[in-house]
Amino acid sequence: MASQSKRAWQSKHCLLRHFCPCKSAGMLEQAIESLTAIxxxxxxxxxxxxxxxxxxxxxxxxxxxxxxxxxxxxxxxxAPKDVVILHQLPRGKFTPSISPxxxxxxxxxxxxxxxxxxxxxxxKSLENKTPWITLNGEDVADSQICLELLADKFQKDFxxxxxxxxxxxxxxxxxxxxxxxxxxxxxxxxxxxxxxxLRQIHxxxxxxxxxxxxxxxxxxxxxxxxxxxxRHAEKDVIEMGIKDxxxxxxxxxNKSYFMGEEPTELDCAMFGMLAQLVWxxxxxxxxxxxxxxxxxxxxxxxxxxxxxxxxxxxCLLPVPL
Amino acid sequence: MAAxxxxxxDGSNVVILHQLKRGKLTPCISPxxxxxxxxxxxxxxxxQNDFDExMGPKGKTPWITLNGKKVGDSQLCLELLSETFHKDLxxxxxxxxxxxxxxxxxxxxxxxxxxxxVWRWIYNGGSSLPLIQTDLHFAVRYLRPIVxxxxxxxxxxxxxxxxxxxxxxxxxxxxxxxxxxxxxxxSFLMGDQPIEVDCAMFGILAQILxxxxxCPYEPHxxxxxxxxxxxxxxxxxxxxxxxxxxxxIPPLVR
Numbered sequence: 001m002a003s004q005s006k007r008a009w010q011s012k013h014c015l016l017r018h019f020c021p022c023k024s025a026g027m028l029e030q031a032i033e034s035l036t037a038i039x040x041x042x043x044x045x046x047x048x049x050x051x052x053x054x055x056x057x058x059x060x061x062x063x064x065x066x067x068x069x070x071x072x073x074x075x076x077x078x079a080p081k082d083v084v085i086l087h088q089l090p091r092g093k094f095t096p097s098i099s100p101x102x103x104x105x106x107x108x109x110x111x112x113x114x115x116x117x118x119x120x121x122x123x124k125s126l127e128n129k130t131p132w133i134t135l136n137g138e139d140v141a142d143s144q145i146c147l148e149l150l151a152d153k154f155q156k157d158f159x160x161x162x163x164x165x166x167x168x169x170x171x172x173x174x175x176x177x178x179x180x181x182x183x184x185x186x187x188x189x190x191x192x193x194x195x196x197x198l199r200q201i202h203x204x205x206x207x208x209x210x211x212x213x214x215x216x217x218x219x220x221x222x223x224x225x226x227x228x229x230x231r232h233a234e235k236d237v238i239e240m241g242i243k244d245x246x247x248x249x250x251x252x253x254n255k256s257y258f259m260g261e262e263p264t265e266l267d268c269a270m271f272g273m274l275a276q277l278v279w280x281x282x283x284x285x286x287x288x289x290x291x292x293x294x295x296x297x298x299x300x301x302x303x304x305x306x307x308x309x310x311x312x313x314x315c316l317l318p319v320p321l
Numbered sequence: 322m323a324a325x326x327x328x329x330x331d332g333s334n335v336v337i338l339h340q341l342k343r344g345k346l347t348p349c350i351s352p353x354x355x356x357x358x359x360x361x362x363x364x365x366x367x368x369q370n371d372f373d374e375x376m377g378p379k380g381k382t383p384w385i386t387l388n389g390k391k392v393g394d395s396q397l398c399l400e401l402l403s404e405t406f407h408k409d410l411x412x413x414x415x416x417x418x419x420x421x422x423x424x425x426x427x428x429x430x431x432x433x434x435x436x437x438x439v440w441r442w443i444y445n446g447g448s449s450l451p452l453i454q455t456d457l458h459f460a461v462r463y464l465r466p467i468v469x470x471x472x473x474x475x476x477x478x479x480x481x482x483x484x485x486x487x488x489x490x491x492x493x494x495x496x497x498x499x500x501x502x503x504x505x506x507x508s509f510l511m512g513d514q515p516i517e518v519d520c521a522m523f524g525i526l527a528q529i530l531x532x533x534x535x536c537p538y539e540p541h542x543x544x545x546x547x548x549x550x551x552x553x554x555x556x557x558x559x560x561x562x563x564x565x566x567x568x569x570i571p572p573l574v575r
Contacts, residue, residue, distance in 0.1 A: 127483055128483075129483060142483075142484070145488065164502035165502055165503050165505065167499070167502070168498075168499035168500070168502040168503040169421055169424065169503065171428065171495065171496070171499045172421070172424035172425045172427070172428040172499060172503075173424045175424075175427065175428040175431070175432045175496075176423070176424045176427040176428065176431075179427070179428075179431045179432045179480075180427045180431045222478065223478040223479075224478075225478070226474060226475040226476075226477070226478025226479060227475070227478050227479040227480075228475075228479075231379045231380070231381070232379070232394070236397065243423065244423070244427075246420070247419070247420035247423045247424060248420070250416040250417055250419070250420040251417055251420040251421065251424070253417065
């Protein structure tokens with residue numbers, strides 16, 4: 001046994017001399033021998049020290065995180081009165097947000113002329129939702145609840161001129177976009193293409209952080225199955241998404257905005273969703289549809305971008321040259 | 322019940338509708354089964370019911386067997402039936418109206434449905450089930466906590482599970498108000514003739530109106546702002562379910 005381990009040791013060091021043929025190889029061999037001896041004699045102490053060091057590092061990072069959060073909280077709470085802090089994911093490469101809901105909410109803030117500041121450090125609320133807002137020290141999650149609270153607070157109602165029937169239709173289309181079509185997009189982005197487009201559209205998912213993409217894919221697949229759409233075959237899901245888009249296109253028709261010639265809250269929601277197809281789903285059947293059969297939806301997105309996002313390019317990351 | 326044995330000897334299309342057993346207050350306690358069976362009746366498509374195998378492909382109910390072929394999901398079934406039997410109840414609508422009909426159907430089936438589900442299984446803990454169905458499914462009768470847990474997990478995945486009870490019920494009320502405002506004084510959602518969306522709408526509204534005992538929406542239906550939705554459900558029931566009482570278990574004798 002001793003001769004076997006000695007031959008193995010000699011073989012390993014032959015390899016070392018092969019790759020490091022200068023005299024430092026001899027010093028390196030001595031160092032390896034010393035370290036091996038220390039490991040044999042002080043194994044327990046080394047493991048215990050490593051454990052203590054890891055615990056101290058963990059504790060220090062936790063304390064640091066708590067301190068950071070506390071400082072952020074002070075910063076948000078000390079924002080000027082009635083200035084909204086909008087917490088969301090960092091900017092995308094082609095759109096200010098790769099998620100439809102932050103884009104909807106931020107477009108609404110711009111449309112309503114409500115002062116706001118962005119926070120990209122804490123995109124998830126305590127309920128693990130994004131986006132969320134802090135307003136006068138109060139946190140509110142869910143883009144629709146935020147929008148309705150802001151509308152009430154700042155007395156903004158872009159749908160006041162609509163009849164009850166038209167308001168009902170607007171609600172139905174918003175729910176179709178956000179509670180049905182949204183899931184076909186999720187399945188395409190995270191399941192059918194396995195998140196591969198994320199690296200193209202968002203800097204956060206560049207290597208090595210792209211290692212977390214498979215985890216996100218698994219979570220989104222599980223959510224889509226729970227919701228129901230994830231149990232269908234891919235071709236059926238894509239067909240459902242296409243039918244939704246045709247319905248949106250047919251309803252929009254030649255109008256500038258979904259409910260007429262002036263934008264309403266519905267347009268913020270539609271823009272949030274459709275912008276993902278125009279700019280963030282390269283190669284998808286939805287993108288092809290907007291470029292061929294349903295160009296009015298693409299023109300709608302360009303119109304919303306021109307009207308409310310004159311600084312669009314400055315809101316991308318990295319900023320285009 | 323072997324599907325192959327039920328194929329018509331002359332090769333004609335045979336529809337077997339597989340669903341849960343009849344309810345006490347409505348023929349189906351599932352909105353999608355009620356939608357599909359109502360569609361079969363409106364379209365005049367002959368069908369037979371099977372209550373022994375309610376769970377089909379994709380673990381969903383209802384489902385159909387059409388000439389030996391199994392098809393799951395009520396909407397996919399409806400579209401296949403429409404194509405097979407050349408029934409298009411919406412052919413007279415403009416493309417804009419068809420788009421509106423689709424939007425309302427999705428609002429009912431992919432949003433309001435979840436409010437109903439959350440109320441039935443989570444806020445009420447499934448305790449209303451024995452009140453609305455005599456012959457409960459095995460899982461509901463003996464494994465109710467597991468069913469409740471599964472529904473919670475689905476609702477959480479869908480998103481509604483992250484909201485408070487008051488927020489969820491408010492969302493549902495807004496959906497109901499929207500449907501009521503859009504229906505107005507019309508007989509059916511898109512005009513004077515019932516179409517596919519009416520089947521879907523009736524399926525969901527019937528559950529909320531008749532199978533959600535103690536639900537906070539009850540006063541709105543009976544004497545409040547949603548009274549036209551009650552009239553709508555009564556109209557659908559009267560027109561397409563003249564044998565409604567005989568389809569209940571136990572049958573209602575009046």
